[in-house]
Amino acid sequence: MGMVAKNRFYAAFVLVAILSVQETSASSRFGPVISRLRKKSDPDVMPFAKEGGPLEVSLTLNIINIASVNPKRGEVEVLVWQAMSWRNPDLAWWPPDHMNVTSVRIHPKYLWTPDITIFNNARATEEVTPPIASVDSYGTVTLLPSLRIRVLCDLSDMTLNRLLDEQMAVCEIRMGSWTYGADILTLVEPQSENLGTSSYSQGSEFNLLDVRAKKNVFYYPCCDEPYEDLKFFFTFSRKRQVNTWSADGGLLHEKIRYG
Ligand SMILES: *[C@@H]1O[C@H](CO)[C@@H](O)[C@H](O)[C@H]1NC(C)=O
Numbered sequence: 001m002g003m004v005a006k007n008r009f010y011a012a013f014v015l016v017a018i019l020s021v022q023e024t025s026a027s028s029r030f031g032p033v034i035s036r037l038r039k040k041s042d043p044d045v046m047p048f049a050k051e052g053g054p055l056e057v058s059l060t061l062n063i064i065n066i067a068s069v070n071p072k073r074g075e076v077e078v079l080v081w082q083a084m085s086w087r088n089p090d091l092a093w094w095p096p097d098h099m100n101v102t103s104v105r106i107h108p109k110y111l112w113t114p115d116i117t118i119f120n121n122a123r124a125t126e127e128v129t130p131p132i133a134s135v136d137s138y139g140t141v142t143l144l145p146s147l148r149i150r151v152l153c154d155l156s157d158m159t160l161n162r163l164l165d166e167q168m169a170v171c172e173i174r175m176g177s178w179t180y181g182a183d184i185l186t187l188v189e190p191q192s193e194n195l196g197t198s199s200y201s202q203g204s205e206f207n208l209l210d211v212r213a214k215k216n217v218f219y220y221p222c223c224d225e226p227y228e229d230l231k232f233f234f235t236f237s238r239k240r241q242v243n244t245w246s247a248d249g250g251l252l253h254e255k256i257r258y259g
Pocket residue numbers: 096099100
């Protein structure tokens with residue numbers, strides 16, 4: 001072996017050695033907990049609430065941007081951070097027995113996840129972020145996807161409301177379980193301090209004025225059990241200076257006029 005080849009061989013050996021040390025130390029800390037979760041969790045089996053009641057699923061939304069508003073089609077496109085969490089006691093572990101690991105990240109395909117759906121979707125929702133679930137040692141599972149949502153909203157009044165000399169509208173995002181009744185899965189209404197407008201993009205064409213959530217219970221003619229949904233109401237206005245822009249996406253600019 002020549003000198004250069006020898007050095008290369010040595011460098012490659014050192015690199016492999018470093019990588020394998022990192023690999024070993026990473027897997028020795030989180031690996032056993034993750035393997036255990038994969039073994040214990042059946043994605044088809046819903047967690048059983050210990051108290052015997054329905055499983056509580058917490059659900060909040062943070063609106064990041066109102067990306068587009070189409071009054072003609074009655075559609076609003078919104079970018080949101082959704083936070084969903086519930087507890088599966090079967091997944092819990094005792095950190096002192098597991099290198100003090102208190103939480104891990106795992107692909108949600110290994111876990112049961114609630115079938116939370118947007119009911120007033122105008123088009124399919126896009127998940128913008130990679131799917132990752134966080135599981136803590138109490139068995140609390142949290143999903144925090146970033147979603148591009150298009151909801152149906154009646155915007156025909158938008159031309160008439162002129163409070164603050166800005167066209168305002170109130171739209172809602174209505175979400176709930178697609179298949180479970182409230183006797184099996186119940187939604188936790190978000191605390192008002194977890195809503196709000198602080199994550200909202202300042203550069204947006206629209207002002208986000210208010211966000212609030214309301215839980216509703218209702219019955220279908222078919223069934224005895226109650227069903228639930230959460231409505232997230234958001235109030236927004238179009239920023240005034242937008243009116244002076246040369247319209248490229250046009251509809252809004254043509255449709256909505258001052259005076
Ligand atoms: C776990 O934490 C305890 C208390 O802080 C500590 O005594 C112990 O050495 C830790 N174990 C490991 C494996 O780091």
